[in-house]
Amino acid sequence: MSLTITEKILAAHAGRKKVEPGEFIEARVDIALGNDITAPLAIKEFRKSGKKRVFDNKRVVLVADHFTPNKDVASARQVKISRDFAQEQNLKYYFDVGRMGIEHALLPEQGLVRPGDLVIGADSHTCTYGALGAFSTGVGSTDLAAVMITGRLWFKVPETIKFIYWGKLNKWVSGKDLILYTIGDIGVDGASYKAMEFSGEVISHLSMDSRFTMCNMAIEAGAKSGIIAPDKITLEYARKHCSLFTVHCPLPTSDPHAHYCAIREYDCSKIAPQVALPHLPSNAQPVSEVGDIPLDQVVIGSCTNGRMEDLRIAAQVLKGKKIPSYIRLIIIPATQNIYLQAVKEGLIEIFLEAGGVVSTPTCGPCLGGHMGVLAEGERALATTNRNFVGRMGHPRSEVYLSNPAVAAASAIKGRIAHPDEVHNQ
Amino acid sequence: MRLKGRVHKFGDDVNTDEIIPAKYLVTTDPEELAKHCLEGRSKNFAGRVAPGDIIVAGKNFGCGSSREHAPLAIKGCGVSCIIASSFARIFFRNCINMGLPILESREAVRETKENDILEIDLSKGEIRNTTRKKLYRVPPFPKFLQRIISSGGLMNSIQ
Numbered sequence: 001m002s003l004t005i006t007e008k009i010l011a012a013h014a015g016r017k018k019v020e021p022g023e024f025i026e027a028r029v030d031i032a033l034g035n036d037i038t039a040p041l042a043i044k045e046f047r048k049s050g051k052k053r054v055f056d057n058k059r060v061v062l063v064a065d066h067f068t069p070n071k072d073v074a075s076a077r078q079v080k081i082s083r084d085f086a087q088e089q090n091l092k093y094y095f096d097v098g099r100m101g102i103e104h105a106l107l108p109e110q111g112l113v114r115p116g117d118l119v120i121g122a123d124s125h126t127c128t129y130g131a132l133g134a135f136s137t138g139v140g141s142t143d144l145a146a147v148m149i150t151g152r153l154w155f156k157v158p159e160t161i162k163f164i165y166w167g168k169l170n171k172w173v174s175g176k177d178l179i180l181y182t183i184g185d186i187g188v189d190g191a192s193y194k195a196m197e198f199s200g201e202v203i204s205h206l207s208m209d210s211r212f213t214m215c216n217m218a219i220e221a222g223a224k225s226g227i228i229a230p231d232k233i234t235l236e237y238a239r240k241h242c243s244l245f246t247v248h249c250p251l252p253t254s255d256p257h258a259h260y261c262a263i264r265e266y267d268c269s270k271i272a273p274q275v276a277l278p279h280l281p282s283n284a285q286p287v288s289e290v291g292d293i294p295l296d297q298v299v300i301g302s303c304t305n306g307r308m309e310d311l312r313i314a315a316q317v318l319k320g321k322k323i324p325s326y327i328r329l330i331i332i333p334a335t336q337n338i339y340l341q342a343v344k345e346g347l348i349e350i351f352l353e354a355g356g357v358v359s360t361p362t363c364g365p366c367l368g369g370h371m372g373v374l375a376e377g378e379r380a381l382a383t384t385n386r387n388f389v390g391r392m393g394h395p396r397s398e399v400y401l402s403n404p405a406v407a408a409a410s411a412i413k414g415r416i417a418h419p420d421e422v423h424n425q
Numbered sequence: 426m427r428l429k430g431r432v433h434k435f436g437d438d439v440n441t442d443e444i445i446p447a448k449y450l451v452t453t454d455p456e457e458l459a460k461h462c463l464e465g466r467s468k469n470f471a472g473r474v475a476p477g478d479i480i481v482a483g484k485n486f487g488c489g490s491s492r493e494h495a496p497l498a499i500k501g502c503g504v505s506c507i508i509a510s511s512f513a514r515i516f517f518r519n520c521i522n523m524g525l526p527i528l529e530s531r532e533a534v535r536e537t538k539e540n541d542i543l544e545i546d547l548s549k550g551e552i553r554n555t556t557r558k559k560l561y562r563v564p565p566f567p568k569f570l571q572r573i574i575s576s577g578g579l580m581n582s583i584q
């Protein structure tokens with residue numbers, strides 16, 4: 001009986017010895033997450049049910065991160081619904097302005113997800129926590145409402161595609177480039193309904209921040225989840241952050257003869273920094289082949305690339321440089337702790353001196369909410385995750401996706417540029 | 426359950442940002458959301474759609490964000506059913522959970538055109554294109570999902 005890590009975690013939470021792909025199961029949920037956009041709908045359903053209390057006030061987590069600090073009266077009203085609910089239910093983990101960060105950077109940082117956990121979130125990028133060796137997946141608001149009441153949810157056990165990355169990473173290539181390259185290879189529905197298991201020598205040396213970025217974008221290939229079997233790097237991260245919980249032992253991992261519906265291998269020495277062209281994340285190309293694309297705005301941040309590693313590499317590229325006056329460079333540390341650490345390391349000074357602005361944590365511009373919405377005909381390069389039509393503003397604006405080093409270099413050049421064009425000149 | 430309506434045809438990869446752009450996610454009111462339904466993909470869809478109409482689309486319908494505001498906006502317009510070659514999984518869940526009928530049929534999608542009239546028998550799994558005199562059979566959902574659908578959505582099924 002050989003199982004993948006995903007099947008093992010699902011089986012353990014369904015109280016079973018094993019589960020098989022395609023099976024429908026009901027499983028126990030360790031953490032259920034909602035944000036200021038999705039929680040109000042879930043709360044509405046919770047109220048309709050007539051139930052008075054959530055199943056566990058330590059396992060329902062709400063983060064007001066999308067339209068906060070409140071961008072207008074209507075969004076203020078939505079946030080208030082979540083805030084009032086959190087107070088009424090005495091939720092231990094409610095994060096508002098001042099403690100808030102972008103949810104998928106915040107929860108791991110706060111130690112709320114452990115290897116082997118089962119996490120659901122009413123946000124599609126909930127798949128991020130797979131980087132910790134957890135099964136985590138995005139669901140809808142009604143799902144969240146059901147979990148708030150019962151602590152359980154239905155799942156179809158996914159098949160798993162194994163991705164093996166080997167070779168040596170080229171300079172300026174990060175987790176973002178690996179995942180853009182992968183989505184470019186398999187398409188935006190290439191892993192539809194499936195688990196993406198990332199493995200290989202490159203992954204085993206990859207930082208946690210880059211692992212979060214890769215699992216974060218599994219949804220952009222249509223996947224139910226992304227996952228990386230926990231190893232020394234995961235454990236070191238978990239021990240540092242998960243002081244509130246004991247870590248599951250032994251750590252879950254896939255059996256050597258586990259069944260995969262497909263296996264894909266990539267020689268990373270052939271992967272250059274990538275840029276995804278409008279209007280799909282699968283339109284990935286090496287940055288050197290994109291051509292002369294002038295920009296109006298550059299955004300460095302989001303649940304995909306707003307972590308320390310991202311800010312450090314952006315600062316490395318931007319240090320001592322000035323961006324042109326017609327470029328708007330918006331940098332958004334993903335959490336308060338990341339923001340503070342960036343202050344201590346002098347990164348914020350570098351950003352400001354380069355001509356950028358630094359914002360409080362928010363999802364803001366990634367989804368065209370606030371803090372950098374595009375006008376008709378405008379073009380942005382962003383370290384975010386989606387470049388759909390109208391994603392960052394007007395339906396006739398354009399979003400290109402890249403890693404933070406490419407984004408920083410492009411801000412300096414005023415057009416999409418390779419970091420080698422500006423670094424160490 | 427039997428449904429009848431006029432077809433609004435869409436292509437592949439219709440995403441939830443197109444179905445309901447984020448700027449409208451400051452409310453959970455289906456009627457308000459319906460006013461902007463599919464605004465990112467098709468101008469004035471909300472003005473053209475009539476109660477009972479049917480959306481027919483290509484692969485990966487509803488990809489992107491988990492926002493349940495997307496199926497809610499579609500339901501709010503009075504759309505009675507969505508037929509697609511395939512659905513993105515969170516959108517699929519949301520439709521099952523809120524009781525919005527959806528069907529997967531590549532064949533029906535391929536041969537159906539804008540403004541065709543479809544008659545759908547959900548219990549039999551039949552799609553009849555009365556404009557083109559064609560009949561398509563769709564395999565029923567697994568029993569597990571049928572239980573959720575027949576109880577009127579997830580919240581009813583857990584009570």
